Amino acid sequence: MKRTLKIIGIIAILIYFVGNVLPNLIGVPLAAYDSYKNWNEAENLINELNQRKVSTTNQSHFKNGVWIHEKDSLAGIEIKNGKWNIFYKGTEIDSTDIYDYKLTNHLPEFANTEIKESEFLVLTNKSDTLKYELLGYNKEYLSLMYLSNGKIHIYKSEK
Incomplete structure (x- = not known):
């Protein structure tokens, strides 16, 4: 009986670990990396949009x-x-x-x-x-x- 309870306890701990702890151990770093990549892509896009170069002598920028x-x-x-x-x-x-x-x-x-x-x-x-x-x-x-x-x-x- 004690042996059966130990096995059930170990299985319960494994199920808890696989269901709750393991996804956090793997998922949180993956989510952080994905967020970092998205942040860099957005920053690069903003930099591209903001880097419209305008000549200081271009009088034709504005249309009549x-x-x-x-x-x-x-x-x-x-x-x-x-x-x-x-x-x-x-x-x-x-x-x-x-x-x-x-x-x-x-x-x-x-x-x-x-x-x-x-x-x-x-x-x-x-x-x-x-x-x-x-x-x-x-x-x-x-x-x-x-x-x-x-x-x-x-x-x-x-x-």
Whole structure:
């Protein structure tokens, strides 16, 4: 009888070990390794997306067009022949509203580009310099963050 109880006890411990302990001994390291691989793949993908190189002299990055501010339908931007015109409907555009623009990957006074590779837009004219981070740009939307105060401006393309 004692021998039978010992065998049943050993079998119960083996079943417990195989059912509960062994999967954790094997499964946890495998799950950690899989998580590590997924993390590295995601990090590589993010790095690829963030490594869009922009020439600092490329004036053709932005297509000619008119962009209307999402929150203020009277405010807008007109990009024309390498110039950036900031306008407000109902007022005349003068020379202080017309800027030359430059795209760059590096504005050390505002951003740590080692953490996040970004594209910055620098608008200059005779009296002013405006600095933005380019958050997004496609056929429909232009999204900028004004670096002086962190305000985000979203513009929609006027068709």
